Amino acid sequence: MRPFISICIPAYKNRASLQRLLHSIREQHFNDYEVIVCDDSCSDELDALVAAYEGLPGFRYVRNRQRLGSPANWNFCVSLAHGAWIKIMHHDDWFSAPASLSLFASEADQTAVSFLFCSCDAFKNGKEYGFTYAPFGDDKKLLKTTDLLPYELLSVNRIGCPSVTLMRRSCYQDFDPRLIWFVDVDAYIRQIGRGDVLYLSDRLVNVTYLSENQITHAVGKDLSIGLRERVYLLDKYELLARPEYADQLVVEWSPLPFSLLLGSLLFPQLPARLGTRWVMLTSLLRNRLNRVLISLGLGLRQQVDRWLERFVKRMLS
Numbered sequence: 001m002r003p004f005i006s007i008c009i010p011a012y013k014n015r016a017s018l019q020r021l022l023h024s025i026r027e028q029h030f031n032d033y034e035v036i037v038c039d040d041s042c043s044d045e046l047d048a049l050v051a052a053y054e055g056l057p058g059f060r061y062v063r064n065r066q067r068l069g070s071p072a073n074w075n076f077c078v079s080l081a082h083g084a085w086i087k088i089m090h091h092d093d094w095f096s097a098p099a100s101l102s103l104f105a106s107e108a109d110q111t112a113v114s115f116l117f118c119s120c121d122a123f124k125n126g127k128e129y130g131f132t133y134a135p136f137g138d139d140k141k142l143l144k145t146t147d148l149l150p151y152e153l154l155s156v157n158r159i160g161c162p163s164v165t166l167m168r169r170s171c172y173q174d175f176d177p178r179l180i181w182f183v184d185v186d187a188y189i190r191q192i193g194r195g196d197v198l199y200l201s202d203r204l205v206n207v208t209y210l211s212e213n214q215i216t217h218a219v220g221k222d223l224s225i226g227l228r229e230r231v232y233l234l235d236k237y238e239l240l241a242r243p244e245y246a247d248q249l250v251v252e253w254s255p256l257p258f259s260l261l262l263g264s265l266l267f268p269q270l271p272a273r274l275g276t277r278w279v280m281l282t283s284l285l286r287n288r289l290n291r292v293l294i295s296l297g298l299g300l301r302q303q304v305d306r307w308l309e310r311f312v313k314r315m316l317s
Contacts, residue, residue, distance in 0.1 A: 006083030034058025071175035114168035
């Protein structure tokens with residue numbers, strides 16, 4: 001019989017965190033689910049652990065013959081799912097209470113939307129409480145597509161990590177394998193494009209942040225990845241061709257670190273590939289410079305503007 005929810009766990013090492021997650025699943029009152037663990041580790045260190053949880057409903061454990069990486073392992077894990085709803089859980093996140101899955105299932109059973117997400121408590125390295133993330137307040141809300149615009153998600157992820165989400169299987173689309181930093185945001189943009197989204201104010205999941213073992217920690221050290229992926233998403237959703245987004249993007253992206261913007265200048269092939277979009281990036285740089293230089297007088301700011309105009313013409317010629 002088809003389960004109502006498929007709990008998909010793309011795992012990679014971190015035995016203690018995976019055990020905590022599996023233990024939180026075992027404690028759930030709701031049991032119309034299946035559990036799929038796809039192990040991307042290069043060793044058998046998780047084998048003995050998962051053996052202790054084989055009694056969970058619909059439990060399956062797959063150790064990849066070759067490492068897939070992120071997000072390919074996420075997609076592979078979901079491809080094995082049979083449930084009506086997909087509940088991705090990263091191995092270092094866990095359910096906050098035994099009633100968490102019941103509340104997810106109850107809302108999913110009553111709603112016509114295909115995408116739900118909840119607020120959460122965030123724990124530093126999975127241990128010390130850091131903060132509560134309730135991006136849309138303390139009440140359940142049906143969010144319209146105008147409440148979660150693509151350019152806003154590119155600036156601030158107002159949903160959170162995939163562990164706080166629940167997606168209808170029939171509407172699920174694979175995570176884009178060309179992305180790392182914005183892989184979840186890209187998936188959210190596509191889901192939101194299908195219609196309204198349901199926000200649950202209950203803190204149903206605990207998430208880990210600032211862990212050295214997380215992909216975001218490693219990627220965060222290479223700011224050029226963020227730049228490349230932003231440009232890729234601008235192209236993918238043709239945001240610069242939409243006037244309502246273009247001006248706002250300049251404002252929203254202006255707080256980007258200097259290192260991210262100046263780092264783009266290290267890619268000599270970028271201007272030719274981006275064409276007029278290079279003007280967008282240099283506009284961001286100008287906006288940021290003006291903020292920094294505003295106290296130094298209008299004359300200096302005008303000199304910076306003239307320098308950037310000459311720079312753009314040279315790069316586009």
